[in-house]
Amino acid sequence: MSFIKNYFKQKKPSANIAKERLEIIVSHQRKKRKNTSNNYTQQLERKLVAVIKDHLNIEEGINIHVVEKPHYSSVKLTVELPLN
């Protein structure tokens, strides 16, 4: 019986293995991209504002400007310090 079964049961084609591996690889890559690129600068912005507000105890006068260049992004930050 098992001899007949083995005869008909062929080895899994390597193309199918490749597809399964790729599905996993690509879904990982895409998840990672979603988590990094999307929110990276926004997160940084939010955290910076929170820290400054907390340390200086101010609500206004914080300007954050994000410049995106092909090889790097820069964040320009100006804070108006209260006179006291």
Added chain:
Amino acid sequence: MNKRAQIIVITSGKGGVGKTTSSAAISIGLASRGYKTVVIDFDVGLRNLDLLMGCERRVVYDLINVIHNEAKLSQALIKDKRVENLSILAASQTRDKNALSLTGVESILDELRSKFDYIICDSPAGIEHGALMAMYFADQAIITTNPEISSVRDSDRILGILASKTHRAKQELEPIKEHLLVTRYNPLRVQKGEMLSVHDVHDILAIPLLGVIPESQAVLKASNSGIPVILDEPSDASQAYKDTISRFLGETLPHRFITTPKRKLWSRLFSTNIQEITAG
């Protein structure tokens, strides 16, 4: 009249998948359809588009010369002798990829944009500076992919870069239009289960399928003689590239050369038997 050319990058991540072969074919295909087309070799240091186009002996000035103001664009553009409406801009052989600057590339593309309908950018391999320069200002991207695990993975990485590092991404403009071009396809190996099928690749990358170019002996013959394969009329690769151009221009065509060409007698007999059995 003010033209504004579409910039199309032929890209892949992985090397040796058929970007330059496809750049030559697609630029000739578009020019033959009457569109003013220029094809630029961005593979600085390893230029070979001029070889595939058969114009290597006519290269006097190249992309870098123009960027460094050592030559005018009009001096560096090589007019194709076979097809009207087609010009070639060669890459430098002596400098390295870092000689390309974003502002330099931008100013050349700006100048070309007013003179042409299509600007085809043949990208170098990799995901670094040279590849980024080729794709940065693109409106559309043709992701050239072999049915092979590393090529598909690299194509997905390129999709990520197109969506985050390019001009359109940074300026939050309409995203680059993506097209999948599967090249070096071997239907027989797919049938045997040895090669990813075009459906598998299409499923995984999930971008619109523009064309499937079969693995073809005509391609080597074409590069030997400096006559791009699309001009080798009866060949399968030529027909597949022509179909690809038609689809790019908006026509709907079925994909050819994705099943094994001729079945052997016994398998034909076998399948008719099965049909008879299931019919009866």
